Amino acid sequence: MPAGSSDETIFTAVDQAVFAGLQDGEGVIVDTKSAFYFGLNKTAAFLWETLQKVKAITAAQLTDALCGRFEVTRERAAHDVEEFLAHVIEYGLAKRCENSLNK
Amino acid sequence: MSVSHEIAAWQLACANRVPFCFRGLGSSMLPALRPGDEALFEPLADLPPRRGDVLLYRAGDRLVAHRLLAADADGHLRLRGDALAADDPPVPAAAVLGRLVAIRRGRRELRADRAPLAWYAAVLPELARLTRHAPHTDRVLRRALRLCMRVAARLTPHALGG
Numbered sequence: 001m002p003a004g005s006s007d008e009t010i011f012t013a014v015d016q017a018v019f020a021g022l023q024d025g026e027g028v029i030v031d032t033k034s035a036f037y038f039g040l041n042k043t044a045a046f047l048w049e050t051l052q053k054v055k056a057i058t059a060a061q062l063t064d065a066l067c068g069r070f071e072v073t074r075e076r077a078a079h080d081v082e083e084f085l086a087h088v089i090e091y092g093l094a095k096r097c098e099n100s101l102n103k
Numbered sequence: 104m105s106v107s108h109e110i111a112a113w114q115l116a117c118a119n120r121v122p123f124c125f126r127g128l129g130s131s132m133l134p135a136l137r138p139g140d141e142a143l144f145e146p147l148a149d150l151p152p153r154r155g156d157v158l159l160y161r162a163g164d165r166l167v168a169h170r171l172l173a174a175d176a177d178g179h180l181r182l183r184g185d186a187l188a189a190d191d192p193p194v195p196a197a198a199v200l201g202r203l204v205a206i207r208r209g210r211r212e213l214r215a216d217r218a219p220l221a222w223y224a225a226v227l228p229e230l231a232r233l234t235r236h237a238p239h240t241d242r243v244l245r246r247a248l249r250l251c252m253r254v255a256a257r258l259t260p261h262a263l264g265g
Contacts, residue, residue: 020115028112035116035124035143039108 131184155224
């Protein structure tokens with residue numbers, strides 16, 4: 001879980017981040033505000049696409065999606081999701097809100 | 104970052120009408136561009152590349168940002184890193200992605216069409232032409248130019264992005 005987040009924390013991609021997938025499953029994000037770009041490996045590209053598609057998602061849901069897509073242990077998937085979310089938050093590509101999805 | 108990521112990012116930036124921010128600068132464009140500078144490139148559009156422009160082009164598995172010295176009659180471009188003594192291998196015009204429009208250095212943004220970047224664009228291609236067959240003279244003049252720019256940067260640090 002990224003620092004400052006709880007199980008209930010919802011993550012959303014910011015509008016200024018645009019994504020393009022590559023043929024090999026990898027991808028890139030361009031931040032249209034800063035013009036920075038970020039290369040994504042297959043796992044990160046999948047997580048980003050899921051984040052963008054679902055609009056609002058928790059770390060646990062992302063972990064579920066990752067386990068469903070790749071042959072990976074839940075522990076490893078949770079670690080990858082944590083790392084991914086920490087990076088996208090740090091670079092301003094996603095934001096978190098504390099509202100519960102179930103409320 | 105692989106070149107396929109960079110090319111895809113370039114296309115994505117163009118499609119969204121934002122500059123492409125290239126952060127892979129080494130020391131080959133010193134003193135105009137420094138390692139750590141963020142170089143902003145835009146497509147050439149209808150304006151053909153001009154002598155002195157810093158162009159971003161694809162060379163095999165990497166992107167290169169070097170200065171245009173001349174266009175050959177066969178359509179190839181001659182480019183060179185400002186700090187380098189030799190030209191790059193001739194570059195087909197189709198390999199060029201875009202032209203430098205600005206750099207971000209710390210909190211400052213320096214426009215390519217203003218001092219000091221515009222000065223380098225005006226002086227360096229001419230220097231390369233004059234000293235094409237005199238590499239020693241070229242080295243001496245480049246050193247003198249760097250010294251001049253350093254002195255000028257001390258005198259007017261804000262204007263020169265020093």
